[in-house]
Amino acid sequence: MAFDAIETPFGKTDKIIGGSATYVAYCASNFVQPVQQVSIVGYDFPKEVLQDLQSKGVQTEGVEIIKDKKSFFWAGKYHMDMNSRDTLVTDLNVLADFNPVIPESYQGAEFLMLGNLVPAIQKSVIQQLKTRPKLIVLDTMNFWMESALDDLKEVLTMVDVLLVNDAEARQLSGELSLVKAAKKIMAMGPKYIIIKKGEHGALLFHNDQIFFAPALPLEDVFDPTGAGDTFAGGFIGHLAKTKDISFENMKTAIIVGSAMASYCVEKFGTERLREITKEDIDKRLAQFRELVNFDIELV
Amino acid sequence: MAFDAIETPFGKTDKIIGGSATYVAYCASNFVQPVQQVSIVGYDFPKEVLQDLQSKGVQTEGVEIIKDKKSFFWAGKYHMDMNSRDTLVTDLNVLADFNPVIPESYQGAEFLMLGNLVPAIQKSVIQQLKTRPKLIVLDTMNFWMESALDDLKEVLTMVDVLLVNDAEARQLSGELSLVKAAKKIMAMGPKYIIIKKGEHGALLFHNDQIFFAPALPLEDVFDPTGAGDTFAGGFIGHLAKTKDISFENMKTAIIVGSAMASYCVEKFGTERLREITKEDIDKRLAQFRELVNFDIELV
Numbered sequence: 001m002a003f004d005a006i007e008t009p010f011g012k013t014d015k016i017i018g019g020s021a022t023y024v025a026y027c028a029s030n031f032v033q034p035v036q037q038v039s040i041v042g043y044d045f046p047k048e049v050l051q052d053l054q055s056k057g058v059q060t061e062g063v064e065i066i067k068d069k070k071s072f073f074w075a076g077k078y079h080m081d082m083n084s085r086d087t088l089v090t091d092l093n094v095l096a097d098f099n100p101v102i103p104e105s106y107q108g109a110e111f112l113m114l115g116n117l118v119p120a121i122q123k124s125v126i127q128q129l130k131t132r133p134k135l136i137v138l139d140t141m142n143f144w145m146e147s148a149l150d151d152l153k154e155v156l157t158m159v160d161v162l163l164v165n166d167a168e169a170r171q172l173s174g175e176l177s178l179v180k181a182a183k184k185i186m187a188m189g190p191k192y193i194i195i196k197k198g199e200h201g202a203l204l205f206h207n208d209q210i211f212f213a214p215a216l217p218l219e220d221v222f223d224p225t226g227a228g229d230t231f232a233g234g235f236i237g238h239l240a241k242t243k244d245i246s247f248e249n250m251k252t253a254i255i256v257g258s259a260m261a262s263y264c265v266e267k268f269g270t271e272r273l274r275e276i277t278k279e280d281i282d283k284r285l286a287q288f289r290e291l292v293n294f295d296i297e298l299v
Numbered sequence: 300m301a302f303d304a305i306e307t308p309f310g311k312t313d314k315i316i317g318g319s320a321t322y323v324a325y326c327a328s329n330f331v332q333p334v335q336q337v338s339i340v341g342y343d344f345p346k347e348v349l350q351d352l353q354s355k356g357v358q359t360e361g362v363e364i365i366k367d368k369k370s371f372f373w374a375g376k377y378h379m380d381m382n383s384r385d386t387l388v389t390d391l392n393v394l395a396d397f398n399p400v401i402p403e404s405y406q407g408a409e410f411l412m413l414g415n416l417v418p419a420i421q422k423s424v425i426q427q428l429k430t431r432p433k434l435i436v437l438d439t440m441n442f443w444m445e446s447a448l449d450d451l452k453e454v455l456t457m458v459d460v461l462l463v464n465d466a467e468a469r470q471l472s473g474e475l476s477l478v479k480a481a482k483k484i485m486a487m488g489p490k491y492i493i494i495k496k497g498e499h500g501a502l503l504f505h506n507d508q509i510f511f512a513p514a515l516p517l518e519d520v521f522d523p524t525g526a527g528d529t530f531a532g533g534f535i536g537h538l539a540k541t542k543d544i545s546f547e548n549m550k551t552a553i554i555v556g557s558a559m560a561s562y563c564v565e566k567f568g569t570e571r572l573r574e575i576t577k578e579d580i581d582k583r584l585a586q587f588r589e590l591v592n593f594d595i596e597l598v
Contacts, residue, residue, distance in 0.1 A: 080475065176380065177517070178516060179518045200499040201499075201513070203516060210590060211593070213593075251594070290510075294550040294553075296587070
């Protein structure tokens with residue numbers, strides 16, 4: 001949970017609320033409650049946001065508040081195509097000494113979503129859970145492949161689903177073909193790989209099965225920040241709601257994640273995500289069905 | 300109809316059979332017969348290929364054979380990612396004076412596929428048809444947007460479906476967003492726009508409707524040459540077979556085109572396309588259904 005300052009071709013924000021865990025929680029709470037949040041913030045993080053999350057069924061006992069430090073802050077600027085961005089500022093602040101302690105009340109959680117962070121911290125969270133969750137989903141990024149590859153590889157052996165983008169899948173596997181990349185990564189531990197391709201959708205791999213979910217073609221992508229975290233929140237939110245971790249249900253979960261991400265990018269930061277209703281979600285899920293549904297006729 | 304010499308990271312060919320019309324005909328003849336071919340070749344084009352096409356229901360009365368000139372020849376080399384290529388040789392040869400005359404026996408054709416070529420020639424073919432076909436599909440490329448834009452714009456007012464890739468759609472419309480690009484291009488004439496995104500699939504636009512078809516995730520793309528033409532052949536082949544030009548049936552036609560293109564890239568040139576059976580096609584269509592099919596549950 002953090003602050004972001006974002007510049008896109010459509011505008012610019014001052015410090016606004018951001019952070020992977022914030023997006024995941026806002027998104028997942030539409031599908032399952034409680035969401036048990038683990039994070040760290042500084043004295044400057046607004047209490048109203050924590051209260052807003054609580055009102056949506058997000059427990060914040062696991063959110064540590066450091067009285068004499070500031071929250072993590074990131075500033076970035078997106079290029080015209082919205083697919084790439086420059087980081088302008090990264091102030092670690094409280095994140096520099098983050099050593100999460102899982103509250104006793106969180107024990108027994110069946111679904112664990114590990115946001116993108118130092119692999120050693122992700123590992124520590126898994127190890128603190130006395131009962132192994134039914135499903136562990138891991139997000140990571142290229143930075144950890146370069147700076148903490150051994151730790152990352154160890155965590156990979158402990159999780160069920162890995163979320164990466166296409167460039168990261170290629171980097172981690174050394175394979176250009178995403179099909180080959182997914183096979184190599186599955187051999188490293190996770191039985192399911194989700195490869196996110198931004199505006200080109202997402203692929204789910206499991207053994208020899210492949211599922212593809214498109215991104216909704218939008219007239220404007222206003223701000224892509226948090227789209228990947230929102231996708232993750234929708235994915236695990238749907239699985240936790242249905243308690244069904246079959247490949248078939250993961251297909252639906254990926255469509256739910258894609259639908260939620262398509263809302264996220266319509267406004268800056270978490271704004272759109274905080275205002276959408278269940279009716280909005282249903283409407284977009286129906287759009288996805290229209291987008292990919294076809295009648296097959298054999299030759 | 301032409302010769303190609305192709306180099307990919309997987310190997311290299313001598314002169315082999317190529318050309319948009321060749322791929323379209325080999326592909327479409329799986330779905331509808333006769334296919335009435337219009338093209339031009341030189342004395343060096345093998346009679347066996349014309350006979351092979353005839354055996355598959357392709358009429359070649361409209362294929363002009365120039366006795367003292369060579370066939371069009373293109374040589375190119377694909378880069379490692381297979382998404383970009385360098386042209387090494389372009390010998391126009393017979394194509395320099397191509398001025399197709401539509402045989403009387405072709406009159407009354409209900410479906411017209413105009414392969415990528417000089418817009419003025421595409422226009423001449425449309426004008427020679429005494430009865431306007433039920434559906435005219437136009438392929439084009441960035442080269443004509445730069446060298447013959449006025450002619451291209453005129454042809455756009457005469458056709459129903461435009462096939463372009465994402466970069467070409469952006470160039471023609473001046474819009475970065477493909478949704479906005481499609482709207483602008485529809486205002487230029489064609490009521491349907493298909494935007495091909497290579498390994499990222501294809502989008503079909505019509506009024507406010509959008510359909511998305513993925514490309515099949517493949518371990519190896521051996522040779523992408525002709526994939527777009529094969530896609531076009533499968534698209535119009537399915538429509539001509541079913542004689543149904545509704546948006547719903549175009550969805551299926553795009554899946555058929557994608558399935559055929561996924562076979563095309565498995566071997567050099569037309570090789571794979573010439574050997575596949577109806578069973579192969581059905582098998583791949585079923586894979587496409589698995590790839591995108593999901594059960595929707597509303598929130």
